[in-house]
Amino acid sequence: xxxxxxxxxxxxxxxxxxxxxxxxxxxxxxxxxxxxxxxxxxxxxxxxxxxxxxxxxxxxxxxxxxxxxxxxxxxxxxxxxxxxxxxxxxxxxxxxxxxxxxxxxxxxxxxxxxxxxxxxxxxxxxxxxxxxxxxxxxxxxxxxxxxxxxxxxxxxxxxxxxxxxxxxxxxxxxxxxxxxxxxxxxxxxxxxxxxxxxxxxxxxxxxxxxxxxxxxxxxxxxxxxxxxxxxxxxxxxxxxxxxxxxxxxxxxxxxxxxxxxxxxxxxxxxxxxxxxxxxxxxxxxxxxxxxxxxxxxxxxxxxxxxxxxxxxxxxxxxxxxxxxxxxxxxxxxxxxxxxxxxxxxxxxxxxxxxxxxxxxxxxxxxxxxxxxxxxxxxxxxxxxxxxxxxxxxxxxxxxxxxxxxxxxxxxxxxxxxxxxxxxxxxxxxxxxxxxxxxxxxxxxxxxxxxxxxxxxxxxxxxxxxxxxxxxxxxxxxxxx
Ligand SMILES: Cc1cc2nc3c(=O)[nH]c(=O)nc-3n(C[C@H](O)[C@H](O)[C@H](O)COP(=O)(O)OP(=O)(O)OC[C@H]3O[C@@H](n4cnc5c(N)ncnc54)[C@H](O)[C@@H]3O)c2cc1C
Numbered sequence: 001x002x003x004x005x006x007x008x009x010x011x012x013x014x015x016x017x018x019x020x021x022x023x024x025x026x027x028x029x030x031x032x033x034x035x036x037x038x039x040x041x042x043x044x045x046x047x048x049x050x051x052x053x054x055x056x057x058x059x060x061x062x063x064x065x066x067x068x069x070x071x072x073x074x075x076x077x078x079x080x081x082x083x084x085x086x087x088x089x090x091x092x093x094x095x096x097x098x099x100x101x102x103x104x105x106x107x108x109x110x111x112x113x114x115x116x117x118x119x120x121x122x123x124x125x126x127x128x129x130x131x132x133x134x135x136x137x138x139x140x141x142x143x144x145x146x147x148x149x150x151x152x153x154x155x156x157x158x159x160x161x162x163x164x165x166x167x168x169x170x171x172x173x174x175x176x177x178x179x180x181x182x183x184x185x186x187x188x189x190x191x192x193x194x195x196x197x198x199x200x201x202x203x204x205x206x207x208x209x210x211x212x213x214x215x216x217x218x219x220x221x222x223x224x225x226x227x228x229x230x231x232x233x234x235x236x237x238x239x240x241x242x243x244x245x246x247x248x249x250x251x252x253x254x255x256x257x258x259x260x261x262x263x264x265x266x267x268x269x270x271x272x273x274x275x276x277x278x279x280x281x282x283x284x285x286x287x288x289x290x291x292x293x294x295x296x297x298x299x300x301x302x303x304x305x306x307x308x309x310x311x312x313x314x315x316x317x318x319x320x321x322x323x324x325x326x327x328x329x330x331x332x333x334x335x336x337x338x339x340x341x342x343x344x345x346x347x348x349x350x351x352x353x354x355x356x357x358x359x360x361x362x363x364x365x366x367x368x369x370x371x372x373x374x375x376x377x378x379x380x381x382x383x384x385x386x387x388x389x390x391x392x393x394x395x396x397x398x399x400x401x402x403x404x405x406x407x408x409x410x411x412x413x414x415x416x417x418x419x420x421x422x423x424x425x426x427x428x429x430x431x432x433x434x435x436x437x438x439x440x441x442x443x444x445x446x447x448x449x450x451x452x453x454x455x456x457x458x459x460x461x462x463x464x465x466x467x468x469x470x471x472x473x474x475x476x477x478x479x480x
Pocket of ligand 1: 034069075157198201315317347348352353
């Protein structure tokens with residue numbers, strides 16, 4: 001193959017993990033990132049002063065959110081499957097996260113309020129390491145920067161692509177043949193044999209490809225109108241005793257919820273989440289009132305007993321968007337799309353980094369097994385397949401929030417009803433049901449696991465004889 005030099009656009013999680021894969025093969029790769037000076041370990045923070053050390057809610061030595069990734073201020077759950085995939089790509093990263101203050105926890109110790117009640121509490125399930133998004137990104141970036149052949153170039157905002165005979169001369173005006181030239185607003189253009197767009201959900205790739213004769217991809221958007229409001233609190237990791245964190249899902253009929261998760265630096269990230277008219281406000285009194293109005297007072301109790309650091313930040317770009325490059329009749333060689341640029345999910349379900357890491361593993365496999373002509377197109381199909389299940393989970397739930405009664409197949413309807421049945425069993429203390437749901441949620445297993453005969457038997461028994469008592473409320477310090 002001829003990928004002597006690769007360019008990755010965007011140094012978010014997808015871009016960095018892509019660079020990790022390409023760099024590990026010994027190939028030269030340049031990552032072009034629009035944000036400035038990421039190597040300081042203190043990203044830029046437009047609201048809290050640039051380059052002036054930690055702002056409010058930040059701790060000395062802990063990376064700060066940056067302008068190009070505004071979602072970095074909100075809690076990010078790295079699903080179990082994502083943690084495993086990143087560990088496979090960058091062995092030892094889990095340990096580095098913990099050494100830097102990331103909090104290891106078991107999902108069985110989370111107080112988890114789902115649609116039908118509390119999930120069974122206190123039975124070991126999946127390991128997570130809870131850390132802020134900037135810390136995860138900072139540690140991944142540090143590892144990627146150490147790879148020979150990897151150059152991380154900040155302050156390079158890409159504005160377009162062209163194809164040239166040799167990567168420097170005038171553009172050929174088509175997407176076929178020659179080398180790519182990646183043009184930047186404020187930096188010199190860079191020639192490349194392989195270009196990977198990892199510029200996130202606002203990717204401009206369709207606009208860049210239009211002048212080269214590539215059609216716009218069919219794009220599906222599902223927007224349930226979710227908004228986040230997040231605040232940082234100071235409290236020790238055992239602030240909730242045996243409870244490792246709180247997750248209250250927004251559910252149809254009660255589309256408001258929130259999370260509280262411990263992260264590095266003796267802090268907790270608390271987010272309130274709600275759809276459309278239930279979106280949380282950014283003023284402190286409104287934020288507190290929002291938490292008090294949730295289905296359970298656990299989050300309001302938490303914030304009342306913790307010390308708030310800094311302002312509330314909001315984020316409202318949460319739509320699901322999928323660009324079907326795999327369905328275009330023509331796809332140029334030497335071009336890939338990864339992460340949110342290909343398929344972005346409503347973040348309420350915590351899937352984006354996990355999907356990006358899974359896609360990076362697929363890229364690694366493709367580069368290892370040889371790159372025969374057309375490999376890019378075949379890989380893009382596989383990258384989409386990696387997004388199929390998380391897309392079905394996120395859009396399936398969001399369409400329920402929207403109240404969309406668009407016809408779905410009889411099989412989907414049946415499966416949706418059955419998932420609800422398994423959820424009901426879990427809310428009544430059935431650990432097998434909870435485990436099966438967890439496996440799907442953490443993208444560890446396929447939904448086929450929900451069809452276990454023991455679950456069918458439990459559901460029939462429940463219908464005939466009644467279900468056991470609901471799972472009790474986890475041992476949270478204060479309760480109604
Ligand atoms: C509020 C919120 C909460 C989230 N919570 C979770 C969670 O709990 N768990 C989870 O797994 N995921 C979560 N996500 C999703 C997660 O952030 C992303 O899916 C994941 O990080 C992969 O993103 P990415 O690297 O593809 O894109 P991004 O993280 O958006 O990175 C894109 C990068 O490209 C750069 N860039 C953009 N345009 C250009 C350009 N023209 N030239 C150069 N550089 C450019 C940007 O500056 C940025 O650095 C959340 C997202 C949001 C919005």
